[in-house]
Amino acid sequence: MDHLFTVDGGSATPVSPTALAAEGLLERQHLQEWVIAHPQVLGESVLVITAEFDRWADTDGVPARDRLDVLGLDSTGRLVVVELKRGTADRDVHLQAITYAALVSRFDLDTLAQAHRSFLKGRGESVELDACRQRLLDHVDGEWSPELLQRPRQVIIAADFPKQVTHTVVWLSEMNLDIDLIQVGLWKVKDHLVAGFTKVYPTPEVKEFTLAPARIEAKAAAQKLEERTRAQNAVHVIVGGGLLPDEAVLRLTPRHGVTEGIREAILAWVGEDSSRASATWNNNTAKPLTWKADGKPYTPTGLANHIFTSVTGRKADGIQGTTWWDINMAHVPDTVDPDEWGALAGTNLASLAKQLNGTSKDWTGLHTLLNAVPAGRWTTYGDVATVIGSHAVPVGTHLATCGQCPNAWRVLNAAGRVSPGFRWSDATRTDSPADVLSAEGIRFDAGAATQEARLALGELRRMLGG
Structure with a gap:
C-alpha cells in the first residue's frame, strides 16, 4: 500500500507511514501476536498449531536453537510455515523458511497434536491430547493426507523484501515450491497506529499466468486431493446430519477407481470370506468404518485402498471409497423404523451425502x-x-x-x-x-x-x- 489518506468529504489528507521499530513494536510480542490472533492474513481457513516452536533435534539428538515463528494448518491439510521480520527481510530469509519447511515436513498427526497441546497450555488453555488431535482432523475439509504434510506452504511476512529475496522466491515458485511474500505496513493516524498486510507475491495474475505452466504436474495431485476431499466431505455430511445411526451395516460394492477385471477379482476375494464384505458405521469423522474382517477402524477410502492392495498387490490410485459402501437393507438398526430405512435402499455413502446434503442436525x-x-x-x-x-x-x-x-x-x-x-x-x-x-x-x-x-x-x- 503506497499511499494512505484520511478522507473528509472532498478533502484527502496523507497519512504518514511509520515502522514497527520506530514505534517500539517487537517481532514476537507484537507482530507475531497479530498473526496468531488473525490467521486470515496467512490465507483462508488457517488454524495456528503452534508458535516459537523449537522442539526438534539434530542427528545427534541435540535440540536445535532455531525457533519457527508460527506453524499453521490450512483446510486442505497442508502445513503453513510462517517466518516473521518486523523490518526489511534478511537476504537469506527464504532459506530459513525452506529449512523450517523441510523440518516440519517430517511431522505426523501425533507430533502436531503434541505441539498444539503445548502451545495451548502455554496460553492457559488445558486441552487433552486426543482433543487436540481431533481438532486438527476436524479442521481439514478433506481426508487427512500424510503426503500433503510433506509439502508445506511457506509465508514470509516483513516490512520490505530485498530484490535477492523476491527474485529467488519467484524462481522457487516456478519450480513448484509454494512461497508467499506478505508486506506488513504501519501508519500513524492521529493517536492511533494502523497496520496493513498486503500480499506482494504471488498476485492472482501471477498464479494464473506465470506459475500455472510450471505446475502441470501438481494438477494431477490436486485432482487426487479433490477426490479425497469429496470422500471426506461425504463423511462430514453424514456425521454432521446424523444421517446414519451407529452400528449401521454397510456392504462392499467396488465402483470408483477400478476396472471391471479388478472389480471381479475383488468380489471373488470377498467371496472367500464373507466378513470382508461388511463394515459397521460409527459416527466418527476420522475413521467411521469398522471392517468386520479385522475389527480395525478405517476411512471409507482407506478401507477401499486396503482391499484394492490386498487383492492386486498394487498401491491404489484415486479411489473414491465412499462410492464402495452401500447401506445393507437386511440389517435394520434398532433405532430406525424399517419403513423409513427402506427408503435408503441401494444407497452408497457418496449418494447418501449428496442426496441429504444440508440435512439439519439442530434439533x-x-x-x-x-x-x-x-x-x-x-x-x-x-x-x-x-x-x-x-x-x-x-x-x-x-x-x-x-x-x-x-x-x-x-x-x-x-x-x-x-x-x-x-x-x-x-x-x-x-x-x-x-x-x-x-x-x-x-x-x-x-x-x-x-x-x-x-x-x-x-x-x-x-x-x-x-
Missing part, C-alpha cells in the same frame, strides 16, 4: 414442533423431517436416543404403527405408545392408528410458526 426445531403436537393427534417421521428440513432416518434415530423429546410417542411410521426402535426415557415404563395414544382418544385398527387423527403437513408447518 431445536424438532423439539419445538413436537411440543406443539396436541393430545389426540399423531404425525410421522417423514412429515416431521419435511417440516424441519431433515430426513426420516436421522429424525427416527434422534427420537430413539434423545430421551428428552416431548411427545415422542405421537410420532409413528407412515402406516400409523409404533416404530420398533421406540424407547421410553423412563426404562421402568411397561405401557406402549399405542396405549397412551388410545387413552388420548386415537383409535387403532389392526395395530395402526387411524388416519383421521393424523396431522397434515400444513398443520405441522403452522405449529412451527411457518
Whole structure:
C-alpha cells in the first residue's frame, strides 16, 4: 500500500507511514501476536498449531536453537510455515523458511497434536491430547493426507523484501515450491497506529499466468486431493446430519477407481470370506468404518485402498471409497423404523451425502414442533423431517436416543404403527405408545392408528410458526 489518506468529504489528507521499530513494536510480542490472533492474513481457513516452536533435534539428538515463528494448518491439510521480520527481510530469509519447511515436513498427526497441546497450555488453555488431535482432523475439509504434510506452504511476512529475496522466491515458485511474500505496513493516524498486510507475491495474475505452466504436474495431485476431499466431505455430511445411526451395516460394492477385471477379482476375494464384505458405521469423522474382517477402524477410502492392495498387490490410485459402501437393507438398526430405512435402499455413502446434503442436525426445531403436537393427534417421521428440513432416518434415530423429546410417542411410521426402535426415557415404563395414544382418544385398527387423527403437513408447518 503506497499511499494512505484520511478522507473528509472532498478533502484527502496523507497519512504518514511509520515502522514497527520506530514505534517500539517487537517481532514476537507484537507482530507475531497479530498473526496468531488473525490467521486470515496467512490465507483462508488457517488454524495456528503452534508458535516459537523449537522442539526438534539434530542427528545427534541435540535440540536445535532455531525457533519457527508460527506453524499453521490450512483446510486442505497442508502445513503453513510462517517466518516473521518486523523490518526489511534478511537476504537469506527464504532459506530459513525452506529449512523450517523441510523440518516440519517430517511431522505426523501425533507430533502436531503434541505441539498444539503445548502451545495451548502455554496460553492457559488445558486441552487433552486426543482433543487436540481431533481438532486438527476436524479442521481439514478433506481426508487427512500424510503426503500433503510433506509439502508445506511457506509465508514470509516483513516490512520490505530485498530484490535477492523476491527474485529467488519467484524462481522457487516456478519450480513448484509454494512461497508467499506478505508486506506488513504501519501508519500513524492521529493517536492511533494502523497496520496493513498486503500480499506482494504471488498476485492472482501471477498464479494464473506465470506459475500455472510450471505446475502441470501438481494438477494431477490436486485432482487426487479433490477426490479425497469429496470422500471426506461425504463423511462430514453424514456425521454432521446424523444421517446414519451407529452400528449401521454397510456392504462392499467396488465402483470408483477400478476396472471391471479388478472389480471381479475383488468380489471373488470377498467371496472367500464373507466378513470382508461388511463394515459397521460409527459416527466418527476420522475413521467411521469398522471392517468386520479385522475389527480395525478405517476411512471409507482407506478401507477401499486396503482391499484394492490386498487383492492386486498394487498401491491404489484415486479411489473414491465412499462410492464402495452401500447401506445393507437386511440389517435394520434398532433405532430406525424399517419403513423409513427402506427408503435408503441401494444407497452408497457418496449418494447418501449428496442426496441429504444440508440435512439439519439442530434439533431445536424438532423439539419445538413436537411440543406443539396436541393430545389426540399423531404425525410421522417423514412429515416431521419435511417440516424441519431433515430426513426420516436421522429424525427416527434422534427420537430413539434423545430421551428428552416431548411427545415422542405421537410420532409413528407412515402406516400409523409404533416404530420398533421406540424407547421410553423412563426404562421402568411397561405401557406402549399405542396405549397412551388410545387413552388420548386415537383409535387403532389392526395395530395402526387411524388416519383421521393424523396431522397434515400444513398443520405441522403452522405449529412451527411457518
